[in-house]
Amino acid sequence: MTLHPTTPGFKDNAHQALRDPELQKALGHVQQGFIYKRQSAVERLPEFENLREAARDLKDHVLKHLDLYLETYERNVIASGGQVHFARTSAEACETIVNICKSHGAKSVTKGKSMVSEEIGLNGAIEAAGMQAVETDLGEYIIQLRGETPSHIIAPAVHLTKEQVEVDFRRVHTHLEPARDLSEPVQLLTEARGVLRQKFLDADVGITGANFLVAETGSSIIVTNEGNGDLTQSLPRVHIVIASIEKIVPTLEDAILLLRVLARSATGQDMSVYTTLSTGPRRAEDPDGPEHYHVVLVDNGRSAMLGTEFEDMLRCIRCGACMNHCPVYHAIGGHAYGWVYPGPMGAVLTPSLIGVEKGGHLPNASTFCGRCESVCPVKIPLPKLMRHWREREFERHLTPAVQRYGLKIWGFFAKNPGLYSLATRAAMTTLAWLGRDKGRFTSLPLAKGWTDYRDLPSPQGDTFQAQWRKRQKEARR
Amino acid sequence: MSPASARPRVGLFATCLVDLFRPSVGFAAAKLLEDAGCEVLVPPQTCCGQPAFNSGDRVTARDLALQVMDAFSGCDYIVAPSGSCTGQMVKHFPELFDEPQLAMRARAFAGKTFELVSFLTDVLKVTSVEATYEGRVTYHDSCSGLRELGIQSQPRALLATVKGLELVEMKESDVCCGFGGTFAAKYGEISDAIVTKKTAHVSESGAPLLLAGDLGCLMNMAGKITRQSKQIEVRHVAEVLAGMCDEPPIAARKEMRR
Numbered sequence: 001m002t003l004h005p006t007t008p009g010f011k012d013n014a015h016q017a018l019r020d021p022e023l024q025k026a027l028g029h030v031q032q033g034f035i036y037k038r039q040s041a042v043e044r045l046p047e048f049e050n051l052r053e054a055a056r057d058l059k060d061h062v063l064k065h066l067d068l069y070l071e072t073y074e075r076n077v078i079a080s081g082g083q084v085h086f087a088r089t090s091a092e093a094c095e096t097i098v099n100i101c102k103s104h105g106a107k108s109v110t111k112g113k114s115m116v117s118e119e120i121g122l123n124g125a126i127e128a129a130g131m132q133a134v135e136t137d138l139g140e141y142i143i144q145l146r147g148e149t150p151s152h153i154i155a156p157a158v159h160l161t162k163e164q165v166e167v168d169f170r171r172v173h174t175h176l177e178p179a180r181d182l183s184e185p186v187q188l189l190t191e192a193r194g195v196l197r198q199k200f201l202d203a204d205v206g207i208t209g210a211n212f213l214v215a216e217t218g219s220s221i222i223v224t225n226e227g228n229g230d231l232t233q234s235l236p237r238v239h240i241v242i243a244s245i246e247k248i249v250p251t252l253e254d255a256i257l258l259l260r261v262l263a264r265s266a267t268g269q270d271m272s273v274y275t276t277l278s279t280g281p282r283r284a285e286d287p288d289g290p291e292h293y294h295v296v297l298v299d300n301g302r303s304a305m306l307g308t309e310f311e312d313m314l315r316c317i318r319c320g321a322c323m324n325h326c327p328v329y330h331a332i333g334g335h336a337y338g339w340v341y342p343g344p345m346g347a348v349l350t351p352s353l354i355g356v357e358k359g360g361h362l363p364n365a366s367t368f369c370g371r372c373e374s375v376c377p378v379k380i381p382l383p384k385l386m387r388h389w390r391e392r393e394f395e396r397h398l399t400p401a402v403q404r405y406g407l408k409i410w411g412f413f414a415k416n417p418g419l420y421s422l423a424t425r426a427a428m429t430t431l432a433w434l435g436r437d438k439g440r441f442t443s444l445p446l447a448k449g450w451t452d453y454r455d456l457p458s459p460q461g462d463t464f465q466a467q468w469r470k471r472q473k474e475a476r477r
Numbered sequence: 478m479s480p481a482s483a484r485p486r487v488g489l490f491a492t493c494l495v496d497l498f499r500p501s502v503g504f505a506a507a508k509l510l511e512d513a514g515c516e517v518l519v520p521p522q523t524c525c526g527q528p529a530f531n532s533g534d535r536v537t538a539r540d541l542a543l544q545v546m547d548a549f550s551g552c553d554y555i556v557a558p559s560g561s562c563t564g565q566m567v568k569h570f571p572e573l574f575d576e577p578q579l580a581m582r583a584r585a586f587a588g589k590t591f592e593l594v595s596f597l598t599d600v601l602k603v604t605s606v607e608a609t610y611e612g613r614v615t616y617h618d619s620c621s622g623l624r625e626l627g628i629q630s631q632p633r634a635l636l637a638t639v640k641g642l643e644l645v646e647m648k649e650s651d652v653c654c655g656f657g658g659t660f661a662a663k664y665g666e667i668s669d670a671i672v673t674k675k676t677a678h679v680s681e682s683g684a685p686l687l688l689a690g691d692l693g694c695l696m697n698m699a700g701k702i703t704r705q706s707k708q709i710e711v712r713h714v715a716e717v718l719a720g721m722c723d724e725p726p727i728a729a730r731k732e733m734r735r
């Protein structure tokens with residue numbers, strides 16, 4: 001039961017988003033906070049650029065030998081007493097997890113933050129099977145209360161202001177005294193923690209995502225700032241790790257390389273507050289931990305990206321820096337993208353996962369400013385990959401007809417310099433004459449997409465080339 | 478350099494926007510190059526093919542890349558008053574060809590192609606210009622020039638030598654203006670939100686003149702500035718560096734001239 005994409009309605013989504021004053025206020029924080037914090041973290045670490053290159057090379061190496069590392073990982077999970085399940089599709093992944101929960105008679109499931117669980121629509125599947133799914137990350141908890149999806153891959157509720165969250169808490173947490181002060185984020189966190197404490201204790205199964213899966217030890221690693229992941233994975237009887245296949249790294253050392261670039265790129269921290277490893281179920285000598293340990297590895301379209309021009313995208317470590325630095329994301333927020341993954345990484349990944357027919361707007365809705373690529377810790381050439389989607393759309397005639405014909409006519413002239421010169425000289429001198437008083441056009445029938453929002457400067461007169469040739473001739477005389 | 482003359486033969490790729498909308502930028506570029514000792518040629522030209530390339534039409538992009546390379550084959554250098562078109566020629570022409578011969582040719586072409594201001598400073602080692610402009614200006618870093626070609630300090634260094642000119646930095650001068658080629662028309666509403674933030678930063682800087690090195694971005698920002706009735710002039714950086722500010726600013730009526 002995957003989330004139904006509203007990506008085909010991207011333009012309408014964006015239109016709504018631009019007119020939502022609360023959203024626009026909340027987005028102001030993305031533009032300020034994240035960028036400045038990342039910048040100062042990077043400046044504190046002189047070798048950061050080298051680390052990015054090493055991180056890129058490491059992920060490329062893993063992707064070349066993914067089968068090998070997946071097998072090693074599986075062997076080591078089994079050796080530590082856990083089980084590994086491979087799921088080809090979201091449906092298979094949901095079914096596997098629901099079955100594990102059912103086989104343990106689970107009623108309540110706690111969850112750490114996991115984007116792949118959003119991708120496969122896991123909460124819906126758990127609830128459809130008659131169990132309760134409780135998100136324990138504060139941001140995820142908030143959007144679950146509101147029946148929303150995350151709008152950012154590391155800050156799921158970044159589209160909300162704290163005033164909106166207070167209203168939701170008062171609506172759902174009916175035990176709250178009206179006089180209780182909830183005006184500061186930390187007070188909201190304390191309140192959520194109070195409510196979640198009982199949920200942690202009641203849970204039968206805890207599900208976490210994974211930032212990295214370590215092949216040599218069979219461990220999964222999560223990073224959090226709230227510690228909710230630790231309680232999710234150590235208190236219940238059953239721990240399920242859900243992760244997509246590209247999360248594998250060969251060794252702990254490799255994981256540390258990626259950890260060094262991850263938090264700095266994401267939140268500007270040197271390290272997240274909690275970095276937690278889990279390896280199999282509790283051993284006899286362990287004071288606590290789950291009795292059962294399962295890993296569900298999700299493919300869901302990723303292996304089909306291997307060996308294609310989109311393979312680079314599988315290097316992504318989900319830090320969110322690309323969206324934090326994206327002018328389009330800043331303008332419209334994450335929900336407008338219409339599916340799980342927003343921003344530049346979503347613009348490349350979404351068409352890979354739901355098809356370019358549905359996701360086609362996203363790689364087009366970019367100015368190609370390149371800021372995403374310049375901050376990506378694993379150096380994914382995001383604009384280039386978006387362009388590859390545009391190429392696929394063009395080849396398959398999915399590009400809108402107006403644009404196709406426009407390009408065709410323009411291409412015809414551009415390839416015939418003689419005709420081009422005649423046509424442009426006529427057009428420019430006419431336009432220059434029409435715009436001679438104002439120096440600009442406030443509305444032009446064929447350029448409405450432009451003139452609806454801004455004026456079109458009028459040309460100065462004849463073309464540069466024509467004027468240049470004229471001057472050369474005069475100079476020779 | 479060709480043996481017949483000591484002066485480098487520089488092919489000026491005006492860019493289609495300058496050719497069509499603002500020839501004065503082409504003449505300013507030619508003056509800067511000539512002042513720096515170059516022989517300037519303007520071979521017949523249309524477009525570098527970037528609109529096709531970024532629309533996914535690789536075939537047309539290739540055809541136009543070949544056309545540009547043929548047209549400029551007799552030049553020692555190819556110079557364009559635009560980071561964006563230069564980025565296309567330097568970074569993307571080589572990506573367009575899988576055939577070894579053509580790929581090699583595209584790489585060689587890329588190796589002698591430069592954006593105007595960085596060509597002056599980095600290749601010709603120009604350290605100052607003969608120009609005067611009384612007043613404060615602010616400078617927008619266009620994305621391709623900044624991130625594909627690393628152009629940031631060069632225009633500032635030359636602007637610092639213009640007599641009377643004071644450069645005041647705006648906030649987030651390195652953030653996109655929302656132009657993005659066809660993006661501005663295809664996703665006009667989003668583009669508008671982005672350029673609105675940009676013009677707010679321009680206003681806050683207090684400078685009455687906005688400069689940048691790419692006509693596309695300039696037309697976008699100027700078009701927004703006049704739509705908002707802001708009293709800010711907009712020009713290509715080459716016009717100020719060449720001391721050629723006689724034409725009215727971009728999108729301005731004649732009497733707005735300073």
Ligand code: SF4
Nearest residue numbers: 316317319320322376
């Ligand atoms: S694409 Fe790069 S910047 Fe964006 S989330 Fe992935 S790793 Fe981070």
